Structure formats: structure tokens, C-alpha cells
Amino acid sequence: MRWLLALAAVAACSVTSRDRALDAPPPDDFRYVSDMLVKRCGSLDCHGQDGRSLRLHGKFGLRLDPAHVPGYNKDTLAEVDANYAAVLTLEPEVLESVHRDGGRGADRLARMRWLAARGYAPVVVRHPSAWVASDASHGVGCQFLAQSAVCSGARLGNAVIVNTAASIDHDCIIGDGVHFAPGARAAGEVVVGENSFVGCGAIILPRIRIGAGATIGAGAVVTKDVGPNQTVVGNPARPFHQEDR
């Protein structure tokens, strides 16, 4: 499962991108993922060809060893390694965030890739009862569900979900991939880092900053800034340490 979530996030625990080491899952189990990818997407008319940025080597497509032909001979270890590198080097920063967040957001990432590969721009889905202020802005792939509201001056990134009856007040800045669950509310000028999750009915008070990858528990009232990848619950919201319970 860990690997399916990370469909892409790969490498020997770290990968270097723009002179920076990035987090990634270890390669140990990648052969199972490679096997699945090659069977599903590795044919000559799919990712098993030179023209693809995600280029898969294996039984049904490109072969590393010239003595091997498509359709015969099992995938070699060198091909598994090549697939590992191919998957890893695509959008490494995005993949790192998927890995760092335990896979959260991977489904949306996969869906957006699926659309992009077929030449579609991810659409914005907006329920007729959702309200988005005329001077608010948002990226692609966002979803505004019934009775949700995005107020004046708010700026939302890509693939943000504003779920049923959730609201984002004036001048908030909401990063890519953030999910506001049903009834969650951000007061004015709140900043929420990418891929954070705001649980059902949570309230974030004005000008609070939420770090990337944070989780705000259902019903929490957030009165203080929340660090990256931190989980908070309760009223007032406090750090949630599962191991202390």
C-alpha cells in the first residue's frame, strides 16, 4: 500500500534535486511496484517507449539488454532499477510531499497526472450553491462543494477541496492540495500550507498560519500557529501525540 500511495516517490531514501536531498521511500519493495507498473503501463504503445517522460523498461516494452525483445524474457533487476530511477526523477518535490505526508494527496496527484497524460487540463468543479467571490483566485483541479464559500481576496492553489459548507474567509492564502472537510472554517487572513487537512467543523482563527502537511482534527478551534506536519485537536487546539495517549 505504501508503495501504491507513493506510485512515484522512490529512491534510496533520498534523492538530490536542485542541490537538495529529498525524502523518498527506500527501494526495497519497488520490484513489486515495478512489476505492477510494467504489466499495466509498460507496453510499447504506453510508457514502454522512448517518448514518455515516465519511461518503463520491462517485458512488454523497452528493453535494456539488446538481446531481450518485448514480449519475452522476464524484467531484469537492471530494468527494475531503471524504472525506480524513472519514477523517482519525475516531479521530485511533489513526490517528496506525498511520501512525507504518508501518501495523502497521492490520489489527487494520480488523478491529475491521468488527466494530463490524456491532454486534459484538470477541471474546476463548482456546485451551483457554492459561492466564490469575484476577486478570489484559485488554481486548477479545485473542488467547491455545496454551500461552500470562498470570500473576497482569498487565494487558493491547485487541487484544493472546499468541502460541503466549508468556508474560507477574506484574504486567506491556501496552498496546493489543501482539503477543507465539511463545515471547516478559516477566518480572515489565515495561511494554510500545501497538502494540509482541516477536519470537519474545525475553526481556524484570524491570521493563524498552518504549516504544510498539517492536520487539524475535526472540531478543533485553532488559536495558535500550527507547525508543518503537526496534528492538533481540541478547543483550544493542542498538539496531538498518539503515542502519549
Ligand SMILES: CC(C)(COP(=O)(O)OP(=O)(O)OC[C@H]1O[C@@H](n2cnc3c(N)ncnc32)[C@H](O)[C@@H]1OP(=O)(O)O)[C@@H](O)C(=O)NCCC(=O)NCCS
Ligand atoms: C485528529 C485525527 C486525525 C486523529 O486520528 P487518529 O490518529 O486515527 O485518532 P483515533 O481515532 O485513533 O483517536 C485517538 C484518540 O484521540 C481522540 N480524538 C480523535 N480525534 C479527535 C478530535 N478531532 N478531537 C479530539 N479528540 C480526538 C479519540 O477520542 C481518541 O481518544 P482516546 O485515546 O482517549 O480514546 C482524527 O480523529 C480527525 O479528527 N480526523 C478528521 C476527520 C474528518 O474531519 N474527516 C472528514 C472527511 S471529509
